[in-house]
Amino acid sequence: MTALLERHRVGAVEDFEIDRFRVFELDGRSIGVVRTTAGFFAIRNTCPHEGAPLCQGQVRGTMLPSRPGSFRWGREGQVVRCPWHGYDFYLGSGECVFGEVRDRAIAYRVEVRRGEVFVRVKPRRKRAA
């Protein structure tokens, strides 16, 4: 199935500052690519809650399961917090970390080959003119 995904080059590894999204138009879709301490991620720049520009959000971690009365912080660099209402989404899967959002953010595969960064996107069917 992955062979059907188109590979889009979005730059070199050093073009990406840690935790700073860069947004690209790839096959007609606004997709943000970010390098974090956990690796490279790509996510659609549209929050599934109410359509906010998700990639303007803050890259962070989240609370891990813990014992009552104590907190454990983790998954640093694996979560983005939407700037409009504060819902958190895992950058890898697009799933919402908590709250009422049922739909996922759309996450895309990222590949790094020889210092070059690529995003895999399923091409849209061409519509009749």
Added chain:
Amino acid sequence: MAEMLTIDCDLHPLVTDPAELLACMPVAWRKHFDFPEFLAAAARVDRYRGVGSPALDPPPVSADPRRLAAAYLDPHRIDLGLLVPIQGAGLNARVDPDATAVLASAINRHFADRWLDADPRYRLAVVVAPHDPRRAAREIRAWAKDPRVAAVLLPLWTLPMGSSHYFPIYAAAQAAGLPLIVHPSGVEGQYQGAQQLGGGIHRAVGTRQVLVHELAESSISSLVFEGVFVRYPELRVVFSECSFAWAAAFTWRLDKEARNFYFEMPWMKELPSAQFRRHVRLTTQPLGALPEAGLDELLSLVHASETVMFGSHFPLYDHDLPAALDRLPGGVRESVRGGLAASTLRLPVPA
């Protein structure tokens, strides 16, 4: 045509710059409040969510009436939006009656001047400080002259709502045709001296959220059993952001105890459930607290067409949008969307 309107009974504009409130005060009071402690605290006077909340800093649209209209009133075709100054809902936690009344008045002045002129769809719930009910009644009478004032936001005092402490407020609201809005602020169950929630002070913000309807139950029971609706037969009280599923079992229990304890309250001419339908309204938020199945019956059990009104809680993070009402059955959907609010809020017909 009133039945076709979309009326949002729960919009939350915020004051994000405390200096704007100072500008709405007499000079001497401005000087009283103009020190760093107040200015820092005023920016966080919205303690709605309490510690542990995922809520963000105030959304940008919350401080700008035109931006909020463009972001919300326009795309969701809201015909009327009731501004409920949620930062005023926590005034009951302050201890200086005079300063608190000045603050309430400044909040009202701020939103009346900045928001009501900005868009004809806005209406205002003016807030009063509950500490001095006669002073609060004067504030209500002053604002009643403005036809764009549609309700009174009443932070609860340390006595139940049936207490004679509130009577001047009820009299003034009734005379002006203004319903009362009781709205959670975050002080409930979180600060010594604020209204307690069941079981005492809960550390978990989730518990305080779940229990918020308890104050509606406590207040309604007090109003009904202590005869407030007999004294003030035109008074209406709206309990916001408690949702409404709980109201079915609650009114059944009220009726049972009214029958049991008739000799304790022989002034009641109607069953509590009938008083509830006549005098009490509940807003819808959070709609996410409703079940998937059985909604039709639930709406019927709470007599929703007489008791439930749409309130979004926009722009705070867990707001509902009007589209969420689409799953209500047709008959009740229109009254929830705006039909009931049209007859509950004070909305004078323009000349």
